[in-house]
Amino acid sequence: MGTPTDIAMRGYAAFGRRDIPALLELLSDDVEWRFLGKPETGTPFGGTCKGKQQVAEWFATLAQSDEIVEFQPLEFLEGTNHVTVIGRTRGRRLPAGKLHDTDWVQIFCWRSDSRITRWIGTGDTAARLSAT
Numbered sequence: 387m388g389t390p391t392d393i394a395m396r397g398y399a400a401f402g403r404r405d406i407p408a409l410l411e412l413l414s415d416d417v418e419w420r421f422l423g424k425p426e427t428g429t430p431f432g433g434t435c436k437g438k439q440q441v442a443e444w445f446a447t448l449a450q451s452d453e454i455v456e457f458q459p460l461e462f463l464e465g466t467n468h469v470t471v472i473g474r475t476r477g478r479r480l481p482a483g484k485l486h487d488t489d490w491v492q493i494f495c496w497r498s499d500s501r502i503t504r505w506i507g508t509g510d511t512a513a514r515l516s517a518t
Contacts, residue, residue, distance in 0.1 A: 390469035391462045393502065394494050398459050398471075406445045410438050414501035419444055422508040428515045452514070453478040455485065468495040475509065479517045486517035 388396070393412060400408040413419075419441045423432030431448045435441050456476040463470040475488045490509035496502050 390464045390494065393500060394462065394469045394471055402457060406442060410442060412502050413438055413441060414503045417441060417502060418504045420506050423511045429511045451480055453480055468493060479514055483517040486513045488513050
């Protein structure tokens with residue numbers, strides 16, 4: 387499937403096309419997907435998902451709560467079985483929020499079969515919450 391950076395870039399390309407099924411194909415069946423934020427603090431897509439079905443639901447929640455206007459992975463820091471990506475997003479909190487800019491960090495991990503087994507993401511949730 388390629389290097390860790392190649393795999394992460396394929397996932398970002400699928401996300402950019404809004405092709406969530408293609409992105410899900412990069413994941414292991416038992417993937418753990420975790421965004422460091424909590425629904426009870428105003429981040430509806432925060433928390434931990436397990437398995438592709440829950441990750442698909444996570445993306446549906448994200449689409450219902452935020453309009454992604456720009457999504458820019460900027461720096462890829464590759465290790466043996468992981469890659470850490472630093473980036474920036476411009477988005478709009480839905481239904482009618484203002485635009486906000488968010489810096490973020492995302493970590494992809496996998497085993498030898500090149501399927502992503504774990505993803506951890508975090509961003510400036512305060513910027514999102516202030517965009518009302």
